[in-house]
Every structure is written in C-alpha cells, then in structure tokens.
Amino acid sequence: MRAVGMVVEFNPFHNGHAYYVQQAKKQAAADVTLAVMSGDFTQRGEPTVVDKWERTRAALASGVDLVIELPFFYACQPAHRFAAGALRLLSEMGVSAVAFGAEHPQWDFRSLVRAAKTFDQRDLKQYTETYATQFNDQLMQATGVSLKEPNDILAFAYTKAAENHHYAFDLQPIKRRGSDYHDEQISGRIASASAIRQAMLTGNDYQETIPAEMLVSLAAVKRVPTWEKLYPMLRNQLIQAPVEQLRQTYQMAEGLEYRMKEQAQRSLDFDHFIHGIKTKRYTYAHLIRLCLYTTLQVREKELAEHVNQPYLHILGFNRRGQAYLHQVKKQVNIPMFTKVGQDLRDGLCNLDYRAGKLYQTFTPVEQDLKHAPIILR
Amino acid sequence: MRAVGMVVEFNPFHNGHAYYVQQAKKQAAADVTLAVMSGDFTQRGEPTVVDKWERTRAALASGVDLVIELPFFYACQPAHRFAAGALRLLSEMGVSAVAFGAEHPQWDFRSLVRAAKTFDQRDLKQYTETYATQFNDQLMQATGVSLKEPNDILAFAYTKAAENHHYAFDLQPIKRRGSDYHDEQISGRIASASAIRQAMLTGNDYQETIPAEMLVSLAAVKRVPTWEKLYPMLRNQLIQAPVEQLRQTYQMAEGLEYRMKEQAQRSLDFDHFIHGIKTKRYTYAHLIRLCLYTTLQVREKELAEHVNQPYLHILGFNRRGQAYLHQVKKQVNIPMFTKVGQDLRDGLCNLDYRAGKLYQTFTPVEQDLKHAPIILR
Numbered sequence: 144m145r146a147v148g149m150v151v152e153f154n155p156f157h158n159g160h161a162y163y164v165q166q167a168k169k170q171a172a173a174d175v176t177l178a179v180m181s182g183d184f185t186q187r188g189e190p191t192v193v194d195k196w197e198r199t200r201a202a203l204a205s206g207v208d209l210v211i212e213l214p215f216f217y218a219c220q221p222a223h224r225f226a227a228g229a230l231r232l233l234s235e236m237g238v239s240a241v242a243f244g245a246e247h248p249q250w251d252f253r254s255l256v257r258a259a260k261t262f263d264q265r266d267l268k269q270y271t272e273t274y275a276t277q278f279n280d281q282l283m284q285a286t287g288v289s290l291k292e293p294n295d296i297l298a299f300a301y302t303k304a305a306e307n308h309h310y311a312f313d314l315q316p317i318k319r320r321g322s323d324y325h326d327e328q329i330s331g332r333i334a335s336a337s338a339i340r341q342a343m344l345t346g347n348d349y350q351e352t353i354p355a356e357m358l359v360s361l362a363a364v365k366r367v368p369t370w371e372k373l374y375p376m377l378r379n380q381l382i383q384a385p386v387e388q389l390r391q392t393y394q395m396a397e398g399l400e401y402r403m404k405e406q407a408q409r410s411l412d413f414d415h416f417i418h419g420i421k422t423k424r425y426t427y428a429h430l431i432r433l434c435l436y437t438t439l440q441v442r443e444k445e446l447a448e449h450v451n452q453p454y455l456h457i458l459g460f461n462r463r464g465q466a467y468l469h470q471v472k473k474q475v476n477i478p479m480f481t482k483v484g485q486d487l488r489d490g491l492c493n494l495d496y497r498a499g500k501l502y503q504t505f506t507p508v509e510q511d512l513k514h515a516p517i518i519l520r
Numbered sequence: 521m522r523a524v525g526m527v528v529e530f531n532p533f534h535n536g537h538a539y540y541v542q543q544a545k546k547q548a549a550a551d552v553t554l555a556v557m558s559g560d561f562t563q564r565g566e567p568t569v570v571d572k573w574e575r576t577r578a579a580l581a582s583g584v585d586l587v588i589e590l591p592f593f594y595a596c597q598p599a600h601r602f603a604a605g606a607l608r609l610l611s612e613m614g615v616s617a618v619a620f621g622a623e624h625p626q627w628d629f630r631s632l633v634r635a636a637k638t639f640d641q642r643d644l645k646q647y648t649e650t651y652a653t654q655f656n657d658q659l660m661q662a663t664g665v666s667l668k669e670p671n672d673i674l675a676f677a678y679t680k681a682a683e684n685h686h687y688a689f690d691l692q693p694i695k696r697r698g699s700d701y702h703d704e705q706i707s708g709r710i711a712s713a714s715a716i717r718q719a720m721l722t723g724n725d726y727q728e729t730i731p732a733e734m735l736v737s738l739a740a741v742k743r744v745p746t747w748e749k750l751y752p753m754l755r756n757q758l759i760q761a762p763v764e765q766l767r768q769t770y771q772m773a774e775g776l777e778y779r780m781k782e783q784a785q786r787s788l789d790f791d792h793f794i795h796g797i798k799t800k801r802y803t804y805a806h807l808i809r810l811c812l813y814t815t816l817q818v819r820e821k822e823l824a825e826h827v828n829q830p831y832l833h834i835l836g837f838n839r840r841g842q843a844y845l846h847q848v849k850k851q852v853n854i855p856m857f858t859k860v861g862q863d864l865r866d867g868l869c870n871l872d873y874r875a876g877k878l879y880q881t882f883t884p885v886e887q888d889l890k891h892a893p894i895i896l897r
Contacts (some may be wrong), residue, residue, distance in 0.1 A: 375881065376756040382877045383757075383817040388765075408877065411884055440760040500759045500785065504752065507788055 144467050147171035148238035148312070150213070150229040150301070152181045154191045154340070156201040156357045159319065159333045164206045166317050167242030175467045177209045177238060178202055179229045180458065181218040182495055183502035183510060186225050188432035190368035192340060193360045194506055196517060199459040201357035203519040209464030210517075211236070212456040215494040216449040219432050226300035230310060231453055237471045240313040241305070245298040248316035250288060252302035258285045263303075273424060294319060343367045368505040370434065374413035376501070377438045381407035384440075393436045393446040394429075403437070439497050446494075454491050455479040459517030483511040521844050524548035525615035525689070527590070527606040527678070529558045531568045531717070533578040533734045536696065536710045541583045543694050544619030552844045554586045554615060555579055556606045557835065558595040559872055560879035560887060563602050565809035567745035569717055571883055573894060574737035576836040580896040581733035586841030587894075588613070589833040592871040593826040596809050603677030607687060608830055614848045617690040618682070622675040625693035627665060629679035635662045640680075650801060671696060720744045745882040747811065751790035753878070754815045758784035770813045770823045771806070780814070816874050823871075831868050832856040836894030860888040 147167050153160055168176050180202070182195045191198065199210045217228025233241055245252075256263075262281045283289045290296050298316050305314055329338050334352040342349035344367050350358060366372075381389065381404050389400040402420055410416035420430060436446075454477050460468060472479060478491060488496045492511060499510025524544050530537055545553050557579070559572045568575065576587045594605025610618055622629075639658045660666045667673050675693050682691055706715050711729040719726035721744050727735060743749075758766065758781050766777040779797055787793035797807060813823075831854050837845060849856060855868060865873045869888060876887025 376753055379753040379815065379878065380756070380760075383815070383874055408889075411880065438756065438760070440762075497760055501756065503788065512785075 144174040146175045146177050146238045147173035148177045148233035148241045151178045153198045157352050161205040171240035175208045175463045178207045179211050179213045179232050181213050187428045188435040197360035199517045204356035205354050209460045210458040215498045222296050222300040227304040230304045234310045238312050240315050242315040244294040244319045245316040246292040246295050248318045256303045370413045378407045391442045393441045393443045457481045461519040481516040521551040523552045523554050523615045524550035525554045525610035525618045528555045530575045534729050538582040548617035552585045552840045555584045556588050556590045556609050558590050564805045565812040570737045576894045578734035582731050586837045587835040592875045599673050599677040604681040607681045611687050615689050617692050619692040621671040621696045622693040623669040623672045625695045633680045747790045755784045768819045770818045770820045834858045838896040858893040
C-alpha cells in the first residue's frame, strides 16, 4: 500500500480540508491517507476549538484513513521545528509522499532551501521578528522570492527538513483552494479555518463550510476555547512562581520572565496581558507559545529530553488505515501505541498529557489516559 | 489612651460583631478598640466573602477604631499559630486588654494551659485529627474539661500564647451572644458568620443580621467567593509542577504531594477533589490551608523566614484610632505602615500580596500595592 502523509491541525476540519485530502491522495496516487495532527493546542499555542478526538472523528469521516498525534513538543513550536518533527513521524510511518498546502506551489522550494543555506544557520533566534525580516531580505536578494505567507513558510520548512534528513518520500505542494488563509469573510462552501473560528466567536454563519460530522461537534461548543479562559492559570503561575523558576521555562529568555511577571500583576485579562508584553522583537505566536509553556511549567531541560524521544500515538483509523498500520508496524523504529497507560502518562507522553489536562478547562473528557482510539468501521 | 484588642475575621461583619466590640470596650474600660483582622483568606484557608477593605470599612462604621491586617503567615494557620501571631501584634500595639469570644468564658483558661503543659509539647503535628483527639483525652483526664468548640480552642490558644510570652495585657473571654457558631439557621438580628455565609450561598435572607455599611458591600457580591472558583489554579499547579517541587510546599508532608497530584488529575471540581484527599488523619481545615499554600506556591523555607518578620499593616482607622496610632508609634518595634509600595510588595508583604492577587479572582480591586488605608472622618 502506498501512503500519502499530511501535517494538519484541522481546527476545525472544513470542506477545504476534505478537498485537500482528496487532492493529496490523487496526486500521490496513494491507497491510503495519513494525517499527523496537532493535539489540543495549535502551532501558535492556542487551544483548538474542539479536542483532538472530535477532530479525529471528523477527519476519518471525510476521507482520512489514519490519524496520528503530533506530540506537544513538536506541535507547539516555530515552523521549522514543527515541520521537522512531523516529517520525522511520517518518515517512520513509511509514507511515499508528503502533501502540504502552499500559497505558491509553483515555487521550487528545494532551490530556495539551498539558496538559503548560507544565511539560514541560526536555530535559536528564529522566533524573533528581527530574524524573520533579515532572513527574508537575504532570501529576496538571493532568489527574488520572499516567504511571507504562512503555508509558504511551512512548505519551506518541510522541504528543508526533508533535505536535511534525506527522506525518501516525495514532496507535494498543493495549491489551497478557495479562500485565502487571511480572508476573514465567509462566502460559499470553502472558507479558511481562521475565518471559521472568527465566525464561531462572533456568532456568524459558518455551517455551509463544514462537513456534517464536524458540525455536530462544533454545535456542542458553548463557548469557543480561547486563552482568555486559560489566563487565570497563567497569571497565577507568573505571580506565584519565583523568577528563578520562571527562568527555567522553555524559551524563556532575555529577561522575559520579569516582563511577564510584572505584566501579569497588572493585567486582569489575557488581551491586556499579551498586548502589554508585546515588543517588536517577538511575534505574537512566539509569546503565546511561551504563555503555554509557562502555564504547563515546561522546563527547557524537560523539553530537550522529550524532543529526542518521538513516538506514534494513533488517534484513530478506518479499515484502510488499520491495514496500513499492520503493513508498517514491523519496520517502525519508535514506540507506537493506541492507548496511553500510566507509564506513558508519566513518561513519553507526559507533555501531551499535561496539555490535555489544561485543555480540560474546556471539556470534561479525559484527553489521554486510557482513551481508546477512534475506529471507523 | 487605653486600648482593647481583638482578633477577628469579620467574614462578614455582623450585628453579633458590633455587640462584641461594644462589650469588649466596656469590659476593658477602654478608650479605643483595635482589631487585628485576617486579610482575604480565613484561618481555614477559605476566601472571605468580601475583601479586607470592605470588611475594614464596615468595622470602622460599627465601632472599631483601628484595623490592622493579620499577615497571611499568621492568619492561615492552625489555632495556636494564628493566636500567637495575633497576640504578638497586639502586644506591639501596646493594648491594655485582649478580648476574645469563648463558648465557655467561665472556664479558667490559664489553669487549663498549665495543666496541659505536660502533654502539649508537640508543635508540628497539631494539625492532625489524631493529635486533637489525644490532646483532648488527656486534658479531660487532667481537668475534666474538653476543648471541642472553635472559640474555646482559640481562647485556649490565646491564653497559652500570653502565658508563654508573659504579655502584660489582660485576657478577657466574652460569651458570644445569640446564635451558636455551628447554628446554620438564621432567626432574629444575631446570627453566626457561618450561618450568614450559608444564607448568602443558598440565597436565603440574612439582611437583618448585618449592619448597613456591610450590607452595601455584600449586596454587590454576585457570586460568593468559594474554593470552587480557585480550583482551576490549584489543579493546574498540582498537575504541572513536579512532585519534588510540590514537596517543598509549606506543610506538605507524608506523601500528600502524591495523593493530591493523583486526585487533581481525576477531579474536575473542588468538592470532588477535597473529599478525594480527605483521610481520618487530617482535618478539612488543614487540607484546605494546604490547598491555599499550594496554589500560592508558598514554600516551607519562605514561610519560615516571613514568620520571623512581623509587621503592622494599618488597613483603616477613625480619629480615635489615629490618635492611638500617634500615641504608640514611637514604642512600636516592628515595621508599621499604611501603604504597600514595591519594596514591601517584594519583601515583607510578599505573601499578603500574592494572596491578594489570587483573591483578584473575585474582584478587580488591587488588594495591596499602593492601596490607601480606609479613613473614617
């Protein structure tokens, strides 16, 4: 069986995703589609509109054959780490091709990656706005192209990761159909996930853009999960923990622990807080991820250990997905499992587990421990 | 000027308190009444129904001349530490007498204290139910009396502290008027604070039992502060912090860190949580205080340092109170202040400040930093 892999958030799963899955399968001439999906928090560090199980169920109902969780330590990271982690898992799963959206699928991403090699050396500071600007200036000079749009940035990151690791699978950029990522208006049956989330928050119509299975889950959401509701936990941690402890948080650098502590004392809501700590130096995405690491008390050292211990947590599958699992399971070199027991909870999956416990702010559903995979017969 | 001191919570301030203040002043033949009052959390570790400023305002309106905050490290403690801390402050303030309620004011508490000297040696384990039972059995054998009721227990603790430190002031037990502490029914103009809180929670009438000034504050309370609303912060801390860190929490002993961590993972609400960790060994009061220390991340070491650095934070006064302050301020040997600046926030008053920040779960009002005292002209 030939598999095509995708790296997704499905937040929420919409008609555009259903189309994209079909396209990916067709272009790759694949028998089976495999999605590596973020858990309960997105790459930007935001809580997803519904949990990973609801999103898995919806994906399976709309043509995805197998859903694997992208672990927290890969999922809530800047593009280059997010992409590298996801491809690592897809490579373990032996996919023949990896499909990804791009605003400019016609670009030769491999040559962009090669051109950027001379100035794309730094890893640590990639989260700063300064770095992004300098990088793009240099890329423009070298290639006449600039990476401004989110899917192009990810496409570059996937290509770079595949180059670095000499992965055997094909890379398959796909033009996103319908509305633009930044388009906040909904018209017709295809809209961006971002526009749909906005519509959910403002109470506007989005129903036309969502397949039936996902719609059922979304209809049950009383209040869309946002950081506003997580803020009490973040605020308490910033106020109560001593700065020496906050400083050990993953990505907490350059005195941000003082800045965040002071601001938390003054800010009674998240909106006020996040604007208060924003500087030109850091992107909102970086700061929101930092809020998440802080709330989860993820320490630098701890994350470094987890990143070197990837695994495949199977969230759900149908018959085709199951057949594919059966085909690959002997060649997989990292732990693969369908259920999280106490050992995994306290060990490999500990960060996913803790993120899932925080996500229980929005749902009573246990997110990991003993949760059975979703099986579509 | 001759002052009578009282140790109070005023949670909320009610007609019984107003009567008790008058009685204390009369019995002590005092010119001025001085209350050392818990801040935003009670001795049991519960959030107060309204904040310390509202309660100060009400007390001043009903005959208290001067209100001083009982610091967190004395206020949220078992009876013997609560009492010893409060008397330390009253002694510094040069009061002539200390009045306190007792279910049995006719008892000779000094002789009870002396009789208990042989078996009342341990300090550390006084929070266990076992200790309380053994202590009472022995006291009964020695004196024919048993300390079962909350005000008698406190009266014993005050007397013991006064004996230990040879304080010069008189001790003045007063019979509590009207309803019993445990009485949960309201009838007439006098009810216990506990019955009034219960009425607030259940939406029953309590208005007759409260002086006008306090009634205004209580009327503004939309939802009575309870641990239920603080639980998300406690839960997150218990889940996210490693056990080695939880173990450093003040009073966290005998593996309770494991028990609380496991229970937090299973419990989505506070009620379920606190019943889940309850054993015969610990009282609810001890466990609820432990929840508070955990949420505030109060470390053993930190508390030990603070306890040795008492201070007098003046919350409010009227003309008489001000005159008394003027009279005593030169003989006071510990820091005395009416406003908390950044130095006090980060230093002496840090625990009060952090408790006040947690209390902001219930009110947008800044509880300490730069808050002016309440002055009744």
